[in-house]
Amino acid sequence: MSKSLNLDEIIDRHGTDCVKWEYISNAEGFHHGDHAHPKHGDDRLLPMWVADMDFRVPKVVEDAIVARARHGIYGYTVPAQSYYDAVRGWFKRRHQWDVEQEWITLTPGVVPGIKIALHAYTKPGDKVIVQRPVYYPFSSSIEELDRELVVNALLYKNGRYYLDFDDLEEKASHPDTKMLIFCNPHNPVSRIWDEAELKRLGDICIKHNVIIFSDEIHCDLIFTGHHFRPMATISEEIAQICVVGTAPSKTFNLAGLSNSNIIIPNDDLRETYNMAKSRNGFWGTNLFGVEATKVAYNEGDEWLDEVMAYVEANYHFMKAYLAEHLPQVRVVEPEGTYLIWADFSAFEIDPDVRKKMMMEDAKVYLDDGAMFGPEGDHFERFNLACPRSILEEALGRIVRVFQKEAVTV
Ligand SMILES: Cc1ncc(COP(=O)(O)O)c(C=O)c1O
Structure with missing residues (x-):
């Protein structure tokens, strides 16, 4: 593949109302943080948390948005045939x-879709x-709507994650169980579930009348040697x-355009x-989201392949x-997404202390594993969709911070 993008370029995202580079999220919501200027060496907070990319979108997408903006009228929008x-x-x-075209319904995001x-x-x-x-809005959405959260925890064996089918069968068989929110490729553990796993999970859900919301937002972000079904x-x-929850937002870095496609084959x-x-209250859609989706899905293949090759190289660099x-850190072998799940359990540090070490000592803003449930307490999630120099600085x-810890344990 010939290279046409400069993914090493550091693009300053300050002053763009950017969640990743300008905000910190906590229980009270978002507040402004003291983030680094995104150039090498600044010792303020370096963000590798929320899942968007520090890469510019495909040029064709940027051009299409500019052309649409120049029309100067931004009225109510419903997508035409060319979109579908x-x-x-x-x-x-x-x-x-x-x-099929009629299976597709638009929402302003996959989380609203859930x-x-x-x-x-x-x-x-x-x-x-x-x-x-798992991606924390699954749990919070269930609880916010006063449904009961049932956890079918993944099994972690020798550095790899598996579905626990026996536990799933037991939980799905309860007459009050109505839905499973499934993640494939899985955020944060980066598994792409294979055909046999999908079949077994699907058949359990059929048997017990459980609807599957299959969140496939990361389906285009696949590592070499892996295949998404x-x-x-x-x-x-x-x-x-x-x-099925899908969107071009992760794939092409379009999250701010609020457009996703929920695909439902069954008529009822x-x-x-x-x-x-x-x-x-959902009706109509964001016209720039429609424009970007069309162009990205029609013409974005090469851009995506190049970006994923870069992300994969970032992973090999990190590993x-x-x-x-810091060989005590065990990185879970990724299969998809640009999110890397790293096991810090060898340090035997309290998760709150580790979070403080990352944020306040290292000044690297990661999603700490506990956000994904207590099963993730000893992990950190890294977003590798960034220029390599940012990753290198963060690592x-x-x-430096954890080597000191290693000497004292
Ligand atoms: C599994 C998963 N689903 C949904 C989303 C967010 O979707 P949206 O921004 O379309 O609501 C994310 C973002 O990180 C995600 O990882």
Whole structure:
């Protein structure tokens, strides 16, 4: 593959209302933080937390947004045929999935899409399963809507994660269990579940009438040697109980444009979903999101392949760097996403103390593992969608702080 992008370029994101580079999130919400100027060497907080990229979007997308902006009228928007053709073309080309146009319904994000599904298919008090450690809005969405959070924790064996099918079967069989929020590729443990795993999980859900919300937002971010299978392609029966969350936002760094596609093959599930969507006030969509999605899905393949090659090289850099300077950290072998899950348990440090060491001593802002559930207490999640020099600076800071710790333990 010939290189055309300069992904080493550090782009200053300050002054753009950027969550990652200007804010800190805590229990009270977002507040401004003292972040580094994103050039090498500044000792203020270096952010590698929230899942967006520090890379510029494909040039064709930028040009399309500028051209649309120049039209000067930004009225109500409902996507036309060309939008659906682009979405269907992408899933066919990249994932060999034939998506029918009428299966697609738009939401301003996958998390809003999950909340709509909870409204549509469950009522307060119903049980909803998640597989922790997992992307934290799954759990908070369930609890905010007064549904009961049921944890089917992943199994962690010899540095790799697995689904716990026996526990899933038991929890799915409870008559109040109505839905499973599934993550594939999995954030944060970076597993891409294989066909046999998907089939077994799907069949358990069919048997116990549990609807699967399959969050596949990371489906395009695949490491070499791995293959992603959309849940709804495993069998026709499984497709009929699936509500699939997809979006170009992670793939092409478009999260600020608030546009995602929820794909629902079953007519009844789709009708119920669309009614819940309407009841919750969702109508129309963000016109820049529509424009960007169309162009990215039609013309973004090469950009994505180059970005993923860079992210993968970042991972190999990180792995080698830690092996040399801080071998106590065990990095879970990634299969997809640009999020790396690293096991710090060898240090035997209290998770709150470790968080403070990262934020206040190393001044590196990561998502600490506990956010993903207590199963993640001894882990940290790194976002590697950044120029290598930022990663190197962050790792250097962490190594300096933890080497001291290693000497004292
Ligand atoms: C698994 C998963 N789902 C959903 C989202 C966010 O989706 P959205 O911004 O479309 O609501 C993320 C973002 O990190 C994610 O990792």
